[in-house]
Amino acid sequence: MVEFRNVTKRYSNGTVALKNINLKIDKGEFVFVIGPSGSGKSTLLKLIMKEETPTEGDVFVNGYEVSAMDMYDVPYLRRSLGIVFQDFRLLPNKTVYENVAFAMQITEALPKEIRRQVPMALALVGLSKKANAYPAQLSGGEQQRVALARALVNNPPLLIADEPTGNLDPETSMEIMRLLCEINHRGTTVIVATHEKSIVDMLKKRVVALDKGVLARDQQKGIYTNEDKNSQIYS
Amino acid sequence: MKIRTAKYIVKEGILNVYKNKLMSLASIGIIIASLLLFGIFLLIVLNLDHNTRALESIPQLEVFCNYNLDETLVGDVEQAIREDERISEYRMVTKKEAFNKLKEKFEGNEDILEGYDESFLPVSFIIKLKDPRDSNEIKEKFENMSKVESVECPQRSIELISKASSWIKVISGILIAILLVISIFIISNTIKLTVFARRKEISIMKYIGATDWFIRWPFIVEGVIIGIIGAVVALILSGYGYRALELRLGNDIVSVSMGFFEMLKFRDVVLVLVLFYSFLGAVVGAIGSVVALRKHLRV
Numbered sequence A: 001m002v003e004f005r006n007v008t009k010r011y012s013n014g015t016v017a018l019k020n021i022n023l024k025i026d027k028g029e030f031v032f033v034i035g036p037s038g039s040g041k042s043t044l045l046k047l048i049m050k051e052e053t054p055t056e057g058d059v060f061v062n063g064y065e066v067s068a069m070d071m072y073d074v075p076y077l078r079r080s081l082g083i084v085f086q087d088f089r090l091l092p093n094k095t096v097y098e099n100v101a102f103a104m105q106i107t108e109a110l111p112k113e114i115r116r117q118v119p120m121a122l123a124l125v126g127l128s129k130k131a132n133a134y135p136a137q138l139s140g141g142e143q144q145r146v147a148l149a150r151a152l153v154n155n156p157p158l159l160i161a162d163e164p165t166g167n168l169d170p171e172t173s174m175e176i177m178r179l180l181c182e183i184n185h186r187g188t189t190v191i192v193a194t195h196e197k198s199i200v201d202m203l204k205k206r207v208v209a210l211d212k213g214v215l216a217r218d219q220q221k222g223i224y225t226n227e228d229k230n231s232q233i234y235s
Numbered sequence B: 001m002k003i004r005t006a007k008y009i010v011k012e013g014i015l016n017v018y019k020n021k022l023m024s025l026a027s028i029g030i031i032i033a034s035l036l037l038f039g040i041f042l043l044i045v046l047n048l049d050h051n052t053r054a055l056e057s058i059p060q061l062e063v064f065c066n067y068n069l070d071e072t073l074v075g076d077v078e079q080a081i082r083e084d085e086r087i088s089e090y091r092m093v094t095k096k097e098a099f100n101k102l103k104e105k106f107e108g109n110e111d112i113l114e115g116y117d118e119s120f121l122p123v124s125f126i127i128k129l130k131d132p133r134d135s136n137e138i139k140e141k142f143e144n145m146s147k148v149e150s151v152e153c154p155q156r157s158i159e160l161i162s163k164a165s166s167w168i169k170v171i172s173g174i175l176i177a178i179l180l181v182i183s184i185f186i187i188s189n190t191i192k193l194t195v196f197a198r199r200k201e202i203s204i205m206k207y208i209g210a211t212d213w214f215i216r217w218p219f220i221v222e223g224v225i226i227g228i229i230g231a232v233v234a235l236i237l238s239g240y241g242y243r244a245l246e247l248r249l250g251n252d253i254v255s256v257s258m259g260f261f262e263m264l265k266f267r268d269v270v271l272v273l274v275l276f277y278s279f280l281g282a283v284v285g286a287i288g289s290v291v292a293l294r295k296h297l298r299v
């Protein structure tokens, strides 16, 4: 589903954000990407959605060879991804319903399909009642759920979230993470970059830890802190 | 592209024009100004072309007798023409004919001629030469006859006008090119402001998988609407301006009776203006939008 082969990313200013990363994520997995600030988590996700291109190595996503992809194909790659950000990124002048419907509109979906899928996505995130509200009228947690509904409405096989709970209080964060787990249970592969130690520790999912651009740990049913008592890197 | 997508694009484009009223007005103003300048050059060129062609169909010389000559004195002039071996043929234009011709020119507003009759017009002779190189000498010869008022020599006007019109064509071509570039630049800058205001929206659209054209089209529609509105206003203004000029020049009996310059009727040029204005307005608007968006689509 997602594969990194010897991937190095050097930004134009010389910063090396990722060093020789090898990583394979299979269909149906739930993966936390963790690491201190500046360790390269966002860069890793940006390589998946082709916002950045690797300096060396290859990236494969949903059957696309993303690293060698033509610019014209990027929109179609992104339609096969659901993307969620820390700052929600909703269109302020569209209602909740319109925001979600818009993701289908740009794929030229049939109006009939849109009318069927959008309420389903809103129901999944528990926001059916707020369909006609504008983003400014919603709480942060609700806005992030709208963003999730939008990410899911086209039924993408892969969902990518970069610190989806970064702007939310712990309780709301937990709700969003539960929602991500439920989405994962329905068969969607989920990759989440996060700093939420307590949640990572509680959910016991696969953990990919980055440190200064190096893949420091890749552990099934991992927790936030390295269990190796001799090297307490992240505490 | 599906029809529903086209609908979305047109709706979005119209909304953009409306939402950015101030910017749209500024852009429309700029388009009007450039189109008007362009229109002035176009109308001059069209009129010059028309007159060169009209003059080319006129015989080489026309000798006008004094308007108060009686028939025997006119006969003297005719005889002088007949006897000149350098003249291949000639035709007399009677006062009546001249008056009818004048009436033709004023078709539609004959009332201008009310109170006049043919008596104030001169008898003239249209003469063709065997060799056009003689035209200067013959002109001089007849001008020196006391019974002759003047000798018109369209040949010269033709040369003058066609020389002038080819220069004017070159100059206006260059000016039009410069105007186009300037207006594209200004339009793209105004649209850039609306693009800048919506850059977040554009980047969100890119993240959820919108193609560049899906994002671009509404802005192009916006630019084209601005261009077309500008074209319509420019057309109305040019129409009024041309009419006013037409009336001033057209009412001037002297300039018309000299047959020197004939203005095209507005209805003859209106189609050309409509085509040029709407095409240029739309193209300038569309290119302006595409230029404005270039940077913001790279996400």
Ligand SMILES: Nc1ncnc2c1ncn2[C@@H]1O[C@H](COP(=O)(O)OP(=O)(O)OP(=O)(O)O)[C@@H](O)[C@H]1O
Pocket: A011, A012, A013, A015, A016, A017, A035, A036, A037, A038, A039, A040, A041, A042, A043, A044
């Ligand atoms: N566009 C860019 N140009 C240059 N350097 C960049 C760019 N984006 C990121 N970097 C650098 O690359 C490194 C990794 O950044 P990245 O955003 O991937 O970190 P991160 O793990 O997501 O951090 P955080 O937890 O703070 O979000 C950092 O040193 C950062 O300064």
Ligand SMILES: [Mg+2]
Pocket: A041, A042, A043, A162
């Ligand atoms: Mg980050």
